[in-house]
Amino acid sequence: DAMVIQNPRYQVTQFGKPVTLSCSQTLNHNVMYWYQQKSSQAPKLLFHYYDKDFNNEADTPDNFQSRRPNTSFCFLDIRSPGLGDAAMYLCATSKIRGNQPQHFGDGTRLSIL
Amino acid sequence: DQQVKQNSPSLSVQEGRISILNCDYTNSMFDYFLWYKKYPAEGPTFLISISSIKDKNEDGRFTVFLNKSAKHLSLHIVPSQPGDSAVYFCAAKKETSGSRLTFGEGTQLTVNP
Numbered sequence: 001d002a003m004v005i006q007n008p009r010y011q012v013t014q015f016g017k018p019v020t021l022s023c024s025q026t027l028n029h030n031v032m033y034w035y036q037q038k039s040s041q042a043p044k045l046l047f048h049y050y051d052k053d054f055n056n057e058a059d060t061p062d063n064f065q066s067r068r069p070n071t072s073f074c075f076l077d078i079r080s081p082g083l084g085d086a087a088m089y090l091c092a093t094s095k096i097r098g099n100q101p102q103h104f105g106d107g108t109r110l111s112i113l
Numbered sequence: 114d115q116q117v118k119q120n121s122p123s124l125s126v127q128e129g130r131i132s133i134l135n136c137d138y139t140n141s142m143f144d145y146f147l148w149y150k151k152y153p154a155e156g157p158t159f160l161i162s163i164s165s166i167k168d169k170n171e172d173g174r175f176t177v178f179l180n181k182s183a184k185h186l187s188l189h190i191v192p193s194q195p196g197d198s199a200v201y202f203c204a205a206k207k208e209t210s211g212s213r214l215t216f217g218e219g220t221q222l223t224v225n226p
Binding site: 105 | 115117122145147149154155156157158159162164202206211212213214215216217218219
């Protein structure tokens with residue numbers, strides 16, 4: 001089945017140690033998104049790619065970076081994770097901008113030691 | 114500034130009865146609204162949407178109502194089934210913001226057999 005796949009499902013890293021989260025999609029969608037969701041809070045958009053065009057949210061910390069080497073893959077890099085970065089990270093895709101529903105992966109739960 | 118709010122963190126209903134989930138928004142520029150359902154350990158899945166030019170959209174057991182003057186939307190599920198037990202997220206977007214979604218905090222629905 002075509003889908004959005006996030007790896008790993010659970011990630012543990014040490015305070016300050018760089019970590020990379022991965023997202024792949026078989027939907028051939030143009031747009032890929034990264035969200036951060038903390039417990040009992042709304043998912044918060046960090047940034048998104050429209051094809052290779054990177055769009056950062058104004059309040060996304062510089063500590064968070066992203067790469068999209070091709071249509072299928074998108075990575076979230078956290079350069080120096082702090083305790084406040086422990087959260088669920090959700091990747092989503094949509095076909096085009098506009099009123100197309102986003103398709104989400106199952107998320108990566110990031111813990112910081 | 115939480116522009117989309119779901120004021121009820123949880124809702125419990127009896128199987129076969131109606132579930133009503135509510136969502137309020139503050140930004141009058143929002144012109145498209147979506148509901149997502151999320152099971153534990155899975156990503157959100159798209160459920161139903163409505164454009165601001167409509168006041169009702171129905172899909173099987175699910176109906177979304179939009180009251181623009183009150184900046185309020187609701188999701189009705191009838192009849193409710195135990196498999197509907199999940200977290201429901203309301204989301205909104207503005208035409209001028211492409212496909213960026215603003216989410217509410219979610220409501221945990223429990224349907225009791």
